[in-house]
Amino acid sequence: MREPPDKLKSPEQELRIFRVRSLVAALVVVALTGLLMGRLVYLQVVQHEVYSTRSENNRVRVEPLPPTRGLIYDRNGVLLAENRPTYNLTLVRERADDFAATLDLLEALLALSGDEAKAFRARASQPQRPFEPALLMSDLNEQQIARLAINRHRLPGVEVEAQLLRYYPDAPMLVHALGYVGRINTDELKSLDAGRYAGTHFIGKTGVERFYEDALHGQSGLRQVETNARGRVLSELGRTNPVPGKDITLTLDKELQSLAFDLLDGRRGAIVAMAPATGEILALVSVPGYDSNQFVTGIDIGSYRALQQDLDLPLFNRAIRGQYPPGSTIKPFLAMAGLAEGAITPEKTINDPGYFQLPNDSRRYRNWLRWGHGRVDLERSLAVSNNTYYYTLAHELGIDRLHERMRDFGFGKRVGHDIFGESNALMPSREWKRDRFGQPWYPGETLSVGIGQGYWQVTPLQLATATSVLANRGEWVKPRIARRIGEEDVPVDLPDTPPDLELANEAWWDRVFAGMEKVISGSEGTARRTGVGLEYRMGGKSGTAQVFSLGQDQRYDADELAERLRDHALFIAFAPLDDPQIAVSVIVENAGGGSTHAAHLARAMTDAWLLDEDEQPDVEEVRETLESNDGSVAGN
Structure with missing residues (x-):
């Protein structure tokens, strides 16, 4: 059988196929060229700054040099806050x-x-200025440093830096006075000077560290360094040295x-x-305290939650x-107000039957001694x-005059010069109650204030x-905690110091001092047991602050109350009487009477400041004295 003849070639068809193929090829070339040109425009124009920076950083890189934070000393040159070397x-x-793969690898290494990994990723994801190093972890141990060094080639952009880290040798005792530093957060980052804080990861959060941040931080x-393609430093091309922060010497001893910390012995309270x-300010103690070093490196969630949930409120200053x-500690100040206003004289007496009644009111406002003290003048009243x-x-002064006179001593307003976080507390007034409760002020409320x-x-x-102003005979000197910057x-003499208090008769100060002595x-003094063996003249006043109100005919019985419902013990004192060198306020929460608990602590503080080294108070003896007191109040 004969094969069929081949088809004849068609030049026109082949030409059409060639033209179609050429057109497709041309379109593909044009599209690829367009993509290439678009990519070049994107890289060269849109991403110009990023890639030019990266390119330059392959050779020359500018690195921030954080300043050394200033140290903090006590008045005698004892180091309270130092910087120790660490690896971050x-x-x-x-x-x-x-970025994601780098974090995964770091977590594994x-x-x-x-919880640590969660906090680690949160820090890594915090907003940061471009090309600024973000602090992921502080205080690395030797094993961690070794693993990171071995895997450095797998971790571009990651560095282990030797830096100085804040450390507080006596944190629980000093935390409420010094405060602490911590990592810079997102809100702080927005407000900080980018140049001044370049390379800085920590900032003062509370206390002295916060108030004097500008001085302590530095500049x-x-x-400028030359690096290879892997980012390793080859040489240093130039340098502008950081300016270290200023050291601060505090007034604290x-x-x-x-x-003061030992005297409180773990009891909730404060001594100033x-x-x-x-x-x-010679001492400023709040108990309980806590270890502020945990906050420097970043406290874990469990530890922070435990501090927050602690019923003793260690975070609270x-x-x-x-x-x-204030309880009866304010009676010397009320006495001064009464003398200044002419409501009383030092010789004026009242007869105390054990209670006071307002006109046309059957309610009896009782004295702590239910059968009364008989004839009482100013000195005996104290x-x-x-x-x-x-x-x-x-009652004679009225709330308006009481409010103004007590404000003159600093009650109801911030009194410190450099005390970060200080509260105004509250000196009530007629206007305050109307604004707060929408109610008028009642005469019985004035008696409670009294x-x-x-x-x-x-x-x-x-x-x-206020005790210092009293000891100074009305001269105001604003409290401060920094002695030298x-x-x-x-x-x-600090700005905004309140005006001095002036009396028509300077001898009135002596009469109030005599009552406090x-x-x-004195043989009738509420804290007379505290004065046994006293080697100098000392003025003081006890106070007992009610945690809850008793009914008119109810009696206070500490044994029947839960510990946290018992009265607070307060005491104020200054000494020596003729040339005051120290003024002290003490509060011990739920301890009972101020004369039986807080007074002994105040005496120990004045002894420590005024007596020779071989006559210093024995803390154990003070504790034994407090334990021997049964909580009964010899006077409020």
């Missing part, structure tokens, strides 16, 4: 090839737990601070001691934020802490300040 892990996100520097003539009824005398005085109860709230710092002394040294 940082990441420049723009230099990481694969550092062997982080679930960041820069260095570490030994006195330590004594001041030098009346200069306003220097009682010395400057705790608000307590010595025995007679309530009836001050009910009478408060013995430091009712709405009146004070802080231990306010009490110590760098080489510059903090002045005694009898509190401790």
Whole structure:
């Protein structure tokens, strides 16, 4: 069988096929060229700054040099806050090839737990300035550093930096005075000077660290380095050295601070001691405290939650934020107000039957001694802490004059110069109650104010300040906790210092002082047991602050109450009487009577400041004395 002949070639068809193929090829070339040109435009125009920076960083890189934070010393040169060398892990996100993969690898190398890994990723994802290193982890151990070094080639943008980290050797004792530093958060990052804080990961959060942040921080520097393609430094091309922060010398005395902390012995409370003539805060203690070093490196969630949920409120600074009824500690100040207003004279007496009654009112406002003290003048009213005398005085003065006179001593307002986070507390007034409750002020409420109860709230710092003003015979010196910043002394005469208190008769100060001396040294004094063996003249006043109100005919019985419902114990004191060197305020929460508990602590503080080294108070003896007291109140 013969095969069919081949088809004849068609030149026209082949030409059409060639033209179609050529057109398709041309379109493909044009499309690819367009994509290439678009990519070039994107890289060269849109991403010009990013890639030009990366290109330059392959050779030359500018690195921030954080300043060394200033140190903090006590008045005698004892170091309270130092900087110790440590290794920190940082990441420049723009230099990481694969951000997510880098974090996964770091988690594995550092062997982080679930909570640690969550916090680690949160820090890595925080907003950061371009090409600024983000602090991922502080205080790396040797094993972690070794693993990171071995895997450095797999971790572009990751660095282990040797830096100085804040450390507080005596954190629980000093935390409420010093405060602490912590990682810069997102809100702080927005407001900080980018140049000054370049390369800085920490900032003052509370206390002295917060108030004096500008002085302590210093100024960041820069260095220009040459690097290879992997980012390793080959040489340093130039440098602007950082300016270290200024050292700060505080007015605190570490030994006195330590004594106050030991005296409280874990009981909830606060002690503030001041030098009346200069306003220097010698001790500022709030108990319980906590380890602030946890916050420097980043406290874990479990530990922070435990601090928050602790019923004793260790995070709360009682010395400057705790608000307590002042109780009878305010009677010396009311006596001065009564003398200044002409409502009383030192010789004027009242007859105390054990209670006071308002005109046309059957209610009896009772004295703490239910059968009364009989004839009482100014000095005896202080010595025995007679309530009836001050009910009478408060009623005669009225809340308006009481409010103004007590504000003159610093109650109801911030008194400190450099105390970050201080509370105003509350000095009530007619206007305050109308604004707060929409109610008028009642005469019975004035009587409560007259013995430091009712709405009146004070802080231990306010009490110590008012006691200093009293010891200074009306001269105001604003409290301060910094003595020297760098080489510059903090002045005694500070801006916004309230005006001095003036009396028509200077001898009135002596009469009030005499009454306060009898509190401790008099035969009827509420704190006379505290004055046994006293080697100097001392003035004081006890106070007992009610946690809840009793009915008219109810009696206070500590044994029948839950511990946290018992009265607070307060005491104020200054010494020596003729040349005051120290003023002290003490509050011990739920301890009972101020004369049986807080007074002994105040005496120990004044002994420590005024007596020779071989006559210093024995903390164990003070504790034994407190344990021997059964909580009964010898006077309020």
